[in-house]
Amino acid sequence: MRLKFIRPMEPELYDDPPKGDEWIHEIKFDGYRTQVIKDEDGIRFYTKRGFDWTGRYRFLAEEAAGIEADTFIFEGETIMINDAGLSDFHALQAAVSGRRPSPDLYLVAFDLLHLNGHDLRSMPVEDRREILHGVILGGGRIQFSEAMPGTGDAVFHLVDKANLEGMVSKQEGSVYRSGPTNQWRKIKCFEEKDMDIIGVKREPGNAAQVLMADAGRYRGGAFIAFKADKRKALWDRVQGKVGGPVPKGQKKDKAEWLKPGLVGRVRTLKGEEDLRHAKLVDFWEDKRGKGGTV
Known part of the structure; x- marks a missing residue:
């Protein structure tokens, strides 16, 4: 059988x-x-x-x-x-x-x-x-x-x-x-990391993501699960930074790429260089304006 x-x-x-x-x-x-x-x-x-x-x-x-x-x-x-x-x-x-x-x-x-x-x-x-x-x-x-x-x-x-x-x-x-x-x-097992927010990805029918870089290197996306008021605050910050450089190996039309200065804290699987099962838990403005990706 x-x-x-x-x-x-x-x-x-x-x-x-x-x-x-x-x-x-x-x-x-x-x-x-x-x-x-x-x-x-x-x-x-x-x-x-x-x-x-x-x-x-x-x-x-x-x-x-x-x-x-x-x-x-x-x-x-x-x-x-x-x-x-x-x-x-x-x-x-x-x-x-x-x-x-x-x-x-x-x-x-x-x-x-x-x-x-x-x-x-x-x-x-x-x-x-x-x-x-x-x-x-x-x-x-x-x-x-x-x-x-x-x-x-x-x-x-x-x-x-x-x-x-x-x-x-x-x-x-x-x-x-x-x-x-x-x-x-x-x-x-998860850990939290602070990374640069270098882009956002918003597609109809899919959950919105922020795209992150760590020490100048692109590390992937993190989902956004904020309530309406905090989500609006994030989008307001994002709109003022659209037009940033496209990371090496990424497509220009894949996302809205951002100018440096926005930082996020992400919760991601432990022990990984790149983000996996990641979620954005907070964000803020980095007044030093650090950023850039390779």
Whole structure:
């Protein structure tokens, strides 16, 4: 029987980890959500959206073929590791988009949905994970996502200090149901940075963004979530600065580029040079008029 891709169960984003002892806490690795299927047609690797990326993950697929089971569906995160031992999303993007499959990928497996003809999705998550732990070979590039001991607050403190992307908390007893759920929760690690606002991007149907530079280098966009009065104050400041230089590598018509002098504080994922999941939290005029980008 050919097994079909199962739409993933998706954790909801929370600001703080859950309280209580009835939660399993795992590291949130910075990579691509991946579903691995083995059936009579062999091994297949799928993205979160159900695209077949087996060719891009060829070396992982060869290792998955060695798992001793007739059929399975398990999920994990495909990652690359940098010299500091941390998952590196930008290196992963480059490796996956290359012409040749990279042998330097890892897969951290965290849930088992199907095994040897049995649908396991109605089992409690802790039982599915226990079975998965016994199935994963270990020692290679496919690893099991170990639970972190301690309370949610304690785990988040450790994850934050280690400059990891965040954590995922899963309620004990939860069954697997495709789509968003608050029984799985992701808590990301953020930091705040002060950067120069060098442009704004306002397109119909899309959330407005400010475009930022740090130490003269373009770093990307941050979404604006201000209330009406503060948003109006921002636009008033922006209008007086339209006509600034276009950063190297950017298109003139991509945004309204601004003259130097406007500074913003952004909340962005920790440990990243460029902005990711960023939000503008404040802005002000820099009377020194510093700016310029390369």
